[in-house]
Amino acid sequence: MSGELFTLTYGSLVAQLLKDYENVDDVNRQLERMGYNIGMRLIEDFLARANPGRCYDLRDTADKIQQAFKLYLGVSPSIGSWNPGGDEFSIVLETNPMAEFVELPDHCLGLRYSNILAGIIRGACEMVQMEVMVWFIADQLKGDNVTEIRIKFVKRLEDAIPAVAEEAEVQSAVKPPSSTRASPCWSGFRTEDRDSQRPHCSAHRVE
Amino acid sequence: MRTALRNFLSPTKLVLRCGGISLSRGKSEVSGTAFALLFAEMVQYSHNRVQSVADLHQKLSELGQHVGVRMVELLFVRERNYKRETKLLSILLFVKGTLWKSLFGKEADKLDRATDDERTYYLIEKEPLVNRFVSVPRDKSSINCAAFVAGIIEATLNSTGFPAKVTALWHMGTAFMIKFDDTVLVRDRQLEGR
């Protein structure tokens, strides 16, 4: 599909938000929230389509995000600027398809035009059990050479142990295998990972 | 030297600066999925701010109009031909052909003139629009897509000097009813008279 239609449609959304909200901070927030909603769904398509397998650490996650940019936006960002702890990195875009042909008027300099991307990344990661903070540290629309998005791992999201379905609701009683060497299939993470300090996605496995 | 198409976020006129260099440097392909999810979220956003279905379609049409105004500029620049269309039929063929191809990858199926009203034309697209904008057809989404596209068409016509109102209908697929202002017909008759 044409990148232009996409870019113009996104531009139309931002323009509408600027009309609907009085201040630019509210627009930034709304863009992030919409991105979060999109990310929650986009991740399913990514998992279904790319079949990427589990992430074992943040570098895996970074690779997959890079893959997703290529798949969905047709661009190949670079990954870099890892901090010493290995829990923070940057995605660097030479071209930003969301903002092609766009120039920010003077009264909009506080606008994070592509903030929807931050929300998308955050929403997608949350669905695979990672809480991340995402923010822009450079923006070509503001005169920088590149557009740079920073991602910081915050924590693993623990799976809530689901309430067992009522017997009456369930036609055939389906119980997890009672073998002692297996934690219940849907508890969500490898037992040895619980104590690990290294940030990584949920690695679902029954040992 | 970069060609810059300046797209101000205010609704005022687009300023074009064209150095004769192709705009499509490294044209990237965005996935249909990305667009579908963005569009769906825009529909949700609009939906939360309106009271009625008619208002929703109006909002979507406005979003489409914002796209249409800029799409026209893009297309005219790419044609390397700033010659504006002056005849009604020419602009309709532009919508049916060039504009439709940029939106849907194909020309529109049919262009009909209303038998009872010379100001009204119908642009017909048999293939469900949803196939382009969303992955699979689902309840109501086809109507929303059509309202958005109607806005694109309307803005295309308005910004090229052919003021009109465009509404989406269900007839042989999706039909866009284009109703031109009287002034357009008057001018066209005068041009033909020459």
Place this chain on the structure above:
Amino acid sequence: MTIYNLYIFDRDGQMLHYAEWVRKKQSGMSRSQVSPVDLREGYLTYCTNKYRLHLFETPSRIKFVLNTDAVATGIKELLHQIYTQVYVEYVVFNPMCPLSKPIESELFAARLDEVVRQSPAYASRPA
């Protein structure tokens, strides 16, 4: 080979959908031999002498539980197909479908039925 029923659970264990093709009275687990057979990439299956249970869990924690007779094969592929061609297409991409509420879309139910019935593992058995 027959497919009995399917459960879809969301990431919090809430049931999003239940569909059945054959109603079977299941014997209790305690009287059956249970053996976890395979778990790789989110897929687990075990077999009792009465039925086989297949679980497919996506990295986003959506769980598909399919019960079949003991000899059904190709279920891993079917579950993946249900995820990609039915759940993602008709739920994820439908903005009117909230992700953590029971699925109400009729289009979804119809497509699910279609995909299951087209599967080689599905065969309607005489009563």
